[in-house]
Amino acid sequence: MILKNINLAPYTTIRIGGSVKYFCQPKSLEELRWALFFALEKSIPVFVLGKGSNTIFGDFEGLVLCMKSFQGFEVKRVKEDRFLIYAEAGVSLLRLVSLSVEESLEGFYRLVGFPATVGGAVAMNAGAFGYETSQNLKEVFFLDWEGRFQRAKSQELSFSYRSSPFPKLGVVVGALFELQRASHHVKEQYREIKEKRAAKQPINLPTCGSTFKNPKGCYAGKLLEEVGMRGYRIGDVAFSEKHANFLVNLGKGSFQDALKIISEAKLRVFERFGISLEEEVRIVESSSAYGWKV
Numbered sequence: 001m002i003l004k005n006i007n008l009a010p011y012t013t014i015r016i017g018g019s020v021k022y023f024c025q026p027k028s029l030e031e032l033r034w035a036l037f038f039a040l041e042k043s044i045p046v047f048v049l050g051k052g053s054n055t056i057f058g059d060f061e062g063l064v065l066c067m068k069s070f071q072g073f074e075v076k077r078v079k080e081d082r083f084l085i086y087a088e089a090g091v092s093l094l095r096l097v098s099l100s101v102e103e104s105l106e107g108f109y110r111l112v113g114f115p116a117t118v119g120g121a122v123a124m125n126a127g128a129f130g131y132e133t134s135q136n137l138k139e140v141f142f143l144d145w146e147g148r149f150q151r152a153k154s155q156e157l158s159f160s161y162r163s164s165p166f167p168k169l170g171v172v173v174g175a176l177f178e179l180q181r182a183s184h185h186v187k188e189q190y191r192e193i194k195e196k197r198a199a200k201q202p203i204n205l206p207t208c209g210s211t212f213k214n215p216k217g218c219y220a221g222k223l224l225e226e227v228g229m230r231g232y233r234i235g236d237v238a239f240s241e242k243h244a245n246f247l248v249n250l251g252k253g254s255f256q257d258a259l260k261i262i263s264e265a266k267l268r269v270f271e272r273f274g275i276s277l278e279e280e281v282r283i284v285e286s287s288s289a290y291g292w293k294v
């Protein structure tokens with residue numbers, strides 16, 4: 001079912017939006033395919049949405065395809081110390097984190113503390129504390145932009161720091177991971193990471209995580225701090241007092257304020273250090289869409 005003129009703020013963790021002309025939350029591959037054909041026929045851009053934890057919306061004259069209803073999850077033990085996990089795109093990353101902690105598996109427990117879907121984590125190659133989603137990824141299942149079902153082994157795809165070939169190649173519908181039992185105490189490290197995040201990140205405020213990618217050899221947060229952006233506020237949007245690279249919404253944050261503060265930060269960093277910061281967060285409005293028609 002396609003809905004019209006939907007306010008997008010509730011579909012993001014920073015609670016800023018913008019509305020979209022068409023919105024669809026498909027429940028099956030058939031519905032997803034149908035929605036893609038709808039957009040093709042109308043010749044409008046498509047934005048694929050997970051939990052919106054890395055996304056800021058303005059007004060968007062296209063179709064938002066929300067993948068949250070893809071909730072299939074299967075775990076198969078292949079050996080005493082090895083598990084194959086198939087997760088559909090809308091499954092919360094937290095399920096993989098919890099399974100890793102329960103079964104003491106290497107890798108995913110280090111991604112505790114952010115509200116991604118599996119589709120969003122694959123597309124962003126989300127990572128933290130020395131681990132990235134692509135590391136234990138075996139295969140990705142997706143619909144290309146003509147609606148054809150495709151599967152690709154992860155070695156055939158190029159992943160790098162916060163970057164993957166998706167959604168350019170299409171809409172991720174599911175991913176297969178292979179996880180191995182760890183030889184150390186996962187629970188302890190998991191707790192330490194949780195504590196570190198709570199101490200250093202504004203986890204109780206609406207936020208979209210890191211605004212900018214780290215430039216080679218330095219931290220975006222450090223550069224932002226040095227140019228006075230920690231706590232800097234425009235309207236109700238600010239860089240967090242706790243973490244200078246995290247944008248937070250202090251109440252009625254607007255898309256325009258978010259754009260202004262992002263461009264002020266880029267200008268200051270460029271003027272002081274000659275470094276052009278690149279947005280990690282996806283800024284979506286009619287003139288830009290990450291996916292088909294880019």
Ligand SMILES: Cc1cc2nc3c(=O)[nH]c(=O)nc-3n(C[C@H](O)[C@H](O)[C@H](O)COP(=O)(O)OP(=O)(O)OC[C@H]3O[C@@H](n4cnc5c(N)ncnc54)[C@H](O)[C@@H]3O)c2cc1C
Nearest residue numbers: 050051052053054114116117119120121123126127172209
């Ligand atoms: C408090 C907080 C802490 C965070 N910490 C981290 C961190 O430590 N490390 C990190 O990497 N990120 C972090 N993030 C950012 C964010 O959680 C990740 O980028 C996450 O992977 C985004 O997942 P999502 O489902 O919310 O994606 P969305 O924000 O919905 O989408 C992000 C991108 O993925 C694409 N996408 C989403 N689903 C699909 C799909 N099914 N098929 C194809 N493309 C798709 C979208 O089109 C978009 O380009 C943090 C965010 C918050 C709020």
